[in-house]
Amino acid sequence: MNGITVTVVQRHKKEGSQVWYARVKNTKTGSVRYVSLKTTRRTEAQLLANDMLREGEFDEKDEKSAITLGEGLEQYEKYLRNKGTAEISIETYRNVFRRFSGMYGVPIAEIKAEDVLDTFNEQFSEFSANFYNNARVAIKSAFNYFLNVLEIVPRNTARKIPKRKVQKKEKKFWTMEQIAAILDKAPNSNYRLLWAFMAYEGLRIHEALKVKPEDIRDGFLHVIGKGAKYAKIPIGSIMKSELDRAGWAWDFSRFSRQSCISAVHSCAKKALGDAFDGEATNHRFRHSFASNLVRAGANILVVQKLMRHATITMTLGTYSHLMDGDLESGIEKLSSK
Incomplete structure (x- = not known):
């Protein structure tokens, strides 16, 4: 009818949504869109799809206004991936989005700010x-993507x-002596070297798991870090000793983040x-890496560079309490004049 064919499908069954959709195909252009039928039967x-087809409700309209939340979130994930966003970050976002599966079938243009707020608070x-x-x-x-890129909504519906206030507390860290003791208890040389990359080079776990021997050259460790950003980190003497100890050969391919956590806890x-x-x-x-640098008197700007923090504020906000010892030595310098 009018070059339109319609079938009914469940689009988000894997996410737990049982809502049925009309799959609307324009036989002339080949374009396909989905319209929520707002029923789980x-x-x-x-029957509803047949009635809507007879009434011409599937005739081509403004496609943007018909994009549902589920479709929009799928497009947003692709957008993040094309931008080079780390897969672990995309997975984290996806886990948050799944809690909105009850709204997947609702057109984004019809979602109200109050609905988003209520669902968010409920979930x-x-x-x-921090998690909130x-x-x-x-x-x-x-x-924001729906607002600025897809241009579906006039204001951010969320x-x-x-924002919830976070009670800040000082993060705990291990001293260099404690780190050495933990490494000595490592189950094998692979675990020991993996932990050394984090403790002595400041790598994040997902960065350390990807390090290969060819990433170390000319005295530097070359990594692709958070947000797909390239970093060049000097290899310190302690790290070089660990590499020599491992024979410059390792295999992290069988490790997972969870298995590493279990091993760290047991060995610590x-x-x-x-x-x-x-x-x-x-x-x-990684936190101990920065803490021990500060305690050793490293310039806070150097710590920022080695930690690859976006701003000095981030570094100061986390590690400035460790610089309290510098206050006394600083004031005493007046006495030496």
């Missing part, structure tokens, strides 16, 4: 402030989600004994 969906109010705020960033960024507990505080993560190696 197949028979009802088929994330019980989580920690990260989820907020994910949803707001998606609706704008009413408030054995190595530190009564000094073990119960917290042992992959990221603590």
Whole structure:
């Protein structure tokens, strides 16, 4: 009818949504679009689709206004991937978006700010402030995409989600002596070297897992880091000793983030004994790298560069408390004049 064919399908069954859609194909242009039928019953969906087809409701209209939340989020994921966003970040965003699966069939143009706020609070109010705020960033960024790139909405529909205040606390770190003790308890040479890359070069776990021997040349470690950014990090003498110890050969291919966490926790507990505080993560190696640099008197700008923080504010906000010892030595310099 009018060059339009319609079939009913479930588009987001894997995400837990049972809503049926009309798959509308223009036989002249070959274009395909989906219209939510807002029912979870197949028979009802088929009857509704037939009625809508007879009434001409599937005739070509403004396609943007018909894009559903599920479709828009799929496009946003592709957009992030094309921008070079790390796959782990995309997966994190996807896990947040899945909690909105009940709205996947609703056209983005019809979603109200109050609906987004209510759904967000229902899904994330019980989580920690950090998790809540990260989820907020994910949803707001998606609706910014709908606003600025797809130009579907006149304002960011997620704008009413408030930011939650985070109670800041000093992050714990391991001293150089404690790190050495943990490395000595590593199950094998691969684990030891992986942890060394984080503790002595400041790599993130997903960066360390990808390091290969050919990435080290001319005294530098060459990595593609967060946000697909290239970094060139000097190989220190401690790291060189670890590489020599490993024979400049390793294989991290069988490691997963979770297996690494389990191994770190077990080895830290054995190595530190009564000094073990119960917290042992992959990221603590990287945090300890920066903390030990500051404690050793490294310039905070150098720490920022080695940590590859976007701003000095980020570095100061995390590590400035470790510089308190510099205050006393600084004031004493007046006495030496």
